[in-house]
Amino acid sequence: GQSLEQPSEVTAVEGAIVQINCTYQTSGFYGLSWYQQHDGGAPTFLSYNALDGLEETGRFSSFLSRSDSYGYLLLQELQMKDSASYFCAVTNTDKLIFGTGTRLQVFP
Amino acid sequence: KAGVTQTPRYLIKTRGQQVTLSCSPISGHRSVSWYQQTPGQGLQFLFEYFSETQRNKGNFPGRFSGRQFSNSRSEMNVSTLELGDSALYLCASSLVAGADEQYFGPGTRLTVT
Numbered sequence: 001g002q003s004l005e006q007p008s009e010v011t012a013v014e015g016a017i018v019q020i021n022c023t024y025q026t027s028g029f030y031g032l033s034w035y036q037q038h039d040g041g042a043p044t045f046l047s048y049n050a051l052d053g054l055e056e057t058g059r060f061s062s063f064l065s066r067s068d069s070y071g072y073l074l075l076q077e078l079q080m081k082d083s084a085s086y087f088c089a090v091t092n093t094d095k096l097i098f099g100t101g102t103r104l105q106v107f108p
Numbered sequence: 109k110a111g112v113t114q115t116p117r118y119l120i121k122t123r124g125q126q127v128t129l130s131c132s133p134i135s136g137h138r139s140v141s142w143y144q145q146t147p148g149q150g151l152q153f154l155f156e157y158f159s160e161t162q163r164n165k166g167n168f169p170g171r172f173s174g175r176q177f178s179n180s181r182s183e184m185n186v187s188t189l190e191l192g193d194s195a196l197y198l199c200a201s202s203l204v205a206g207a208d209e210q211y212f213g214p215g216t217r218l219t220v221t
Contacts, residue, residue, distance in 0.1 A: 030208070031208050033208045033209070041214070042112075042198065042212035042213060042214050042215060043151070043198070043200075043212045044212070045209045045210065045211070048208045048209060050208075087150065087151065089151075089208075091206065091207075091208040094163075094164045094206065095141070095153050095156060095164045095166070095206060096141070096153065096206070096207075096208065096210065097153065098143075098150055098151040098152075098153075099150060100148075100149065100150035101150050101151075
């Protein structure tokens with residue numbers, strides 16, 4: 001079967017760094033994506049890793065280890081506006097499978 | 109470039125009724141995927157359409173169906189509604205089928221009473 005696991009909730013303070021982990025089990029793995037969703041909003045694409053290593057996009061970075069079936073999203077210099085749900089998603093041969101999401105709460 | 113649009117945004121139906129939701133993808137995008145989002149289950153894949161053909165389907169009963177038109181607009185239909193169908197239904201478009209980068213619409217909030 002296919003499954004993704006990520007923590008249900010993470011809290012942090014403004015200016016801090018937070019890491020959201022994602023472990024997956026799937027066949028036909030192509031890559032790992034991350035999406036952000038604010039309350040009442042639509043998911044928006046953040047990043048995609050097809051190869052092992054770190055991808056950096058501004059304050060956000062995403063990492064993938066294919067051998068460990070593991071990835072993470074790293075958010076630096078946290079801002080209040082980063083409070084949202086973050087979903088990892090696996091691209092396999094057929095479709096995009098989402099994890100259940102991690103709710104990030106940033107406190108002042 | 110206009111984003112993905114979904115209509116209606118909110119819908120209230122009663123058990124046993126049927127509902128049709130509409131999604132207009134970003135211009136030039138030929139793939140439309142549908143997802144059901146509920147608080148406990150996250151985003152569950154319903155189906156994907158590409159060039160008017162259903163390319164893949166998730167683990168949902170046959171009451172859930174969809175179609176795509178030649179202009180890439182898509183509709184999904186749920187027949188014989190059940191209370192458990194209450195959810196946010198999101199559609200997402202992408203240039204190619206099975207894309208990792210998908211652009212989501214605002215969703216249709218369906219409440220079944």
